[in-house]
Amino acid sequence: EKLLEVKNLKKYFPAGKKGVLQAVDDVSFDIYKGETLGLVGESGCGKSTTGRTIIRLYDATDGEVFYEGEDVHGRKSRSDLKKFNRKMQMIFQDPYASLNPRMTVKDIIAEGIDIHGLAKTKKDRDNRVYELLETVGLNREHANRYPHEFSGGQRQRIGIARALAVDPDFIIADEPISALDVSIQAQVVNLMMELQKERGLTYLFIAHDLSMVKHISDRVGVMYLGNIVELTTSDELYEEPLHPYTQALLSAIPVPDPELERSRERIILEGDVPSPINPPSGCRFRTRCPHAMDVCAAVKPKWQEAREGHWVACHLYDEEAVKQNN
Ligand code: SF4
Ligand code: MG
Numbered sequence: 001e002k003l004l005e006v007k008n009l010k011k012y013f014p015a016g017k018k019g020v021l022q023a024v025d026d027v028s029f030d031i032y033k034g035e036t037l038g039l040v041g042e043s044g045c046g047k048s049t050t051g052r053t054i055i056r057l058y059d060a061t062d063g064e065v066f067y068e069g070e071d072v073h074g075r076k077s078r079s080d081l082k083k084f085n086r087k088m089q090m091i092f093q094d095p096y097a098s099l100n101p102r103m104t105v106k107d108i109i110a111e112g113i114d115i116h117g118l119a120k121t122k123k124d125r126d127n128r129v130y131e132l133l134e135t136v137g138l139n140r141e142h143a144n145r146y147p148h149e150f151s152g153g154q155r156q157r158i159g160i161a162r163a164l165a166v167d168p169d170f171i172i173a174d175e176p177i178s179a180l181d182v183s184i185q186a187q188v189v190n191l192m193m194e195l196q197k198e199r200g201l202t203y204l205f206i207a208h209d210l211s212m213v214k215h216i217s218d219r220v221g222v223m224y225l226g227n228i229v230e231l232t233t234s235d236e237l238y239e240e241p242l243h244p245y246t247q248a249l250l251s252a253i254p255v256p257d258p259e260l261e262r263s264r265e266r267i268i269l270e271g272d273v274p275s276p277i278n279p280p281s282g283c284r285f286r287t288r289c290p291h292a293m294d295v296c297a298a299v300k301p302k303w304q305e306a307r308e309g310h311w312v313a314c315h316l317y318d319e320e321a322v323k324q325n326n
Helices: 047-054 078-087 105-115 122-135 152-164 182-199 210-214 234-239 244-251 258-263 294-298 319-325
Strands: 002-014 020-032 036-040 062-067 088-091 170-174 202-207 219-224 227-233 304-307 310-312
Touching: 002 047, 020 047, 020 062, 020 202, 020 227, 036 047, 036 210, 047 088, 047 170, 047 202, 078 088, 078 105, 088 152, 105 122, 105 152, 122 152, 152 182, 182 202, 202 210, 210 219, 210 234, 219 234, 219 244, 227 234, 227 244, 294 319
Parallel strands: 036 202, 036 219, 088 170, 170 202
Antiparallel strands: 002 020, 002 062, 219 227, 227 310, 304 310
């Protein structure tokens, strides 16, 4: 069952005389209720912008987002916006920057409770905060302290408690563990997975590293230069990647079996990621793709379901495009 439908979403930013930065260019995908959709790509590929545009921190340049069939971006009345704010929450990458240093943990967590009028009395408000702290593995003694008194992992727990305070259905987690020590990362991921089970949450989990999302994601989408180039179940993506970019990313992840590791071919991509201000014509990956054909410069690859539930944007899987090339 679909929770969210993203259709042809675009987010452009003006870039002065140079033109327009096409941060997100025509991405379409669904998110199902209760799943975790991983969104992966190098920094600057548009994954954070996609998340922020979905949740309406940015206005979309074009395209639509439907939440349980309702158009999110078309709604303008205050009460409508408030309703969506409550359903969709965000956890940010940097737990140092995303918590107001002058607010106590209690006030940080209670902000959403106050905005949405979820507590009738001060005591009710306090109790909700204490409960949330316990839910994320902290306790009520932490409520009157300030963010700087906590470790990175604890701060991210506070960020999670803040997101949970309004009882959302959908959480966008924008690289929630990237800034944390490796030893802490698994703890935060496990907490998120437990909370998902208990509360039936749906996640969009953004990361720059495929190995990071494998464990938590049901499905994974791969982004390159403002486009989603491939999307399928986590297992299928790791076992049978179709897009040349995904294949290269996966080949860079070491496998634990040394025998297998030696026999594996590492795909090294030439060159750098081009600028999103004047991206390459046709397929944006063509300047680095080991399989690029003439048609790749002329025609933008279609976003198509190559196999059931396995979406890819690459001419190699489009018979007509290959014919056109010959
Ligand atoms: Fe490579 Fe062409 Fe496929 Fe793009 S469309 S990934 S350039 S083969
Ligand atoms: Mg980012």
